[in-house]
Amino acid sequence: MVKKSFAAFAASIALASILSARVQATAADGFDETQHSLVTANSLWVIVNKSHPLNPIRYAPANLVTPKQFNNGKLQLAKPAADAYVTMATASKAAGAGTLSIASGYRSYALQVTVHAQDVKKFGLVAGERLAARPGFSEHQTGLAADVWAPAQGCRIRVCFSGTKAGKWLKANAWQYGFVIRYPDGSYPTTGYQFEPWHLRFVGVELSTQMHSTGVTILEKFWNYPNSPNY
Numbered sequence: 536m537v538k539k540s541f542a543a544f545a546a547s548i549a550l551a552s553i554l555s556a557r558v559q560a561t562a563a564d565g566f567d568e569t570q571h572s573l574v575t576a577n578s579l580w581v582i583v584n585k586s587h588p589l590n591p592i593r594y595a596p597a598n599l600v601t602p603k604q605f606n607n608g609k610l611q612l613a614k615p616a617a618d619a620y621v622t623m624a625t626a627s628k629a630a631g632a633g634t635l636s637i638a639s640g641y642r643s644y645a646l647q648v649t650v651h652a653q654d655v656k657k658f659g660l661v662a663g664e665r666l667a668a669r670p671g672f673s674e675h676q677t678g679l680a681a682d683v684w685a686p687a688q689g690c691r692i693r694v695c696f697s698g699t700k701a702g703k704w705l706k707a708n709a710w711q712y713g714f715v716i717r718y719p720d721g722s723y724p725t726t727g728y729q730f731e732p733w734h735l736r737f738v739g740v741e742l743s744t745q746m747h748s749t750g751v752t753i754l755e756k757f758w759n760y761p762n763s764p765n766y
């Protein structure tokens with residue numbers, strides 16, 4: 536009994552030193568894990584997935600704007616995402632990767648009711664929910680997510696977007712502008728969404744750079760959140 540307690544004590548000391556080593560490593564590389572909330576609806580880092588709906592569930596961002604360029608449909612995004620999107624699209628064009636546009640930006644709770652119902656009607660409940668979130672559970676409701684494409688290259692909201700010039704450029708470069716490809720190929724067991732090379736989530740340059748340099752591509756993995764393939 537004494538032996539067991541000692542072992543447990545030793546294990547807790549070992550764990551504490553691992554944790555403190557991690558904190559020191561974090562401080563050394565300059566990344567502050569605490570600078571934004573993961574749960575507040577208007578935070579750049581908010582985690583929204585099938586087990587973490589927005590709170591309040593009908594949340595609407597106060598800082599929506601309509602980017603004036605690279606936005607044929609005049610869709611809205613939250614201001615920080617909109618500014619970064621225009622900078623990124625300007626760079627894509629300059630790099631010869633294509634002229635981007637937004638296929639879907641901010642979607643209100645009410646609009647998501649319609650989108651979810653349409654996809655479920657078209658593909659059935661299981662396949663439909665691999666594409667469309669239930670209202671209150673969509674990143675599009677934060678204003679920080681943009682479905683992007685280059686109209687001249689086709690593949691709007693289709694997996695073949697990953698093979699277009701624009702899709703390849705975004706995969707390689709979106710992180711430099713604060714975006715992550717939120718549902719990379721193979722992320723279904725973690726996110727519950729199929730490969731969506733077009734769905735970019737703005738998280739800010741610090742986090743996207745940290746994810747890029749550590750090679751962790753999925754937000755849930757980065758933050759040690761449990762897998763959430765189902766509601």
Ligand SMILES: [Zn+2]
Nearest residue numbers: 680681682734
């Ligand atoms: Zn999307």
